[in-house]
Amino acid sequence: MTDPREAAARYRARQQNDEADAAEEGGAAPGAGAAVDRAAFIETAIQLAIRRGDFDDLPGAGKPLEGLGTHHDPDWWIRRKIETENLTGLGPPAILLRNEASELDDQLDLLGREEDVREVLADFNRRVVEARRQLLGGPPVVTTPRDVDAEVGAWRERREARLRPSESELPRRRGWLRRR
Numbered sequence: 660m661t662d663p664r665e666a667a668a669r670y671r672a673r674q675q676n677d678e679a680d681a682a683e684e685g686g687a688a689p690g691a692g693a694a695v696d697r698a699a700f701i702e703t704a705i706q707l708a709i710r711r712g713d714f715d716d717l718p719g720a721g722k723p724l725e726g727l728g729t730h731h732d733p734d735w736w737i738r739r740k741i742e743t744e745n746l747t748g749l750g751p752p753a754i755l756l757r758n759e760a761s762e763l764d765d766q767l768d769l770l771g772r773e774e775d776v777r778e779v780l781a782d783f784n785r786r787v788v789e790a791r792r793q794l795l796g797g798p799p800v801v802t803t804p805r806d807v808d809a810e811v812g813a814w815r816e817r818r819e820a821r822l823r824p825s826e827s828e829l830p831r832r833r834g835w836l837r838r839r
Contacts, residue, residue, distance in 0.1 A: 668703045671696055734798050751797035752790040759783065760802045767814050768821075776814050780807045 675696045708714060732738070734751065741750050748755070763783065770776050784804040791800045 662707055664703060665707050668700045672700045732798075752786075752793070753798040753800045753802070756787055756790055756800060756802040760805075763805070764813075764817075767810070768817055770814075773811060773815075776811055777807055780805055780810055 734754070737750055738754060740746070741754065760783075763779075767776050767779060770779065784807070787800065787802050787804045790802075
C-alpha cells in the first residue's frame with residue numbers, strides 16, 4: 660500500500676537524478692531545478708511520514724529540550740555527548756581540564772606521598788598554562804593553575820583527618836568502679 664503522491668515524488672526524484680547524471684557526463688553543471696525538486700521530494704516525504712504517524716510517540720515528545728539554560732554555550736553538544744557516552748580523554752582541552760579540576764582533590768587523596776602530590780599538581784599546572792597559550796579555537800580555558808603549596812597543605816589536612824580515628828572508633832575506657 661504505497662501512497663500515489665509518494666510514488667510520484669520518487670519517480671520525479673529518479674528522473675532528476677538521471678538528468679543530472681546525463682548533464683554531468685556531458686560536461687554541463689546540473690541545474691538549480693534539481694535541488695528544488697529534491698527539496699520538494701524531501702518535504703513531501705516528511706509530510707507523508709507525519710500523516711502516517713511515524714513521528715508519534717517518540718521519546719521526549721512534548722517535553723522541553725534538556726540542558727537549555729540561561730547562558731549561551733556554543734559547545735553544548737560536545738559536552739552533552741561526552742557526558743552521556745561517559746567518554747574520557749576526548750574533547751577540547753578547556754572542557755577536559757575543567758572536568759579534571761573538579762576531580763583533582765579526589766585523585767590527590769589517593770596518593771600517599773607528598774612528592775607524588777607535588778608532581779601531579781605540577782603536571783596539571785603545566786597543562787593548564789599550555790592550553791591557555793594555544794590558539795586552536797574552541798571554548799576558552801577558564802581553569803586556573805593550582806597553588807602547589809596550598810594544595811599540599813589541604814591534602815595533608817584531609818589525610819590527617821582520614822588517618823585520625825573518630826570517637827566512635829576509640830576504645831571505651833571504663834572507670835575502675837565498673838570493673839567489679
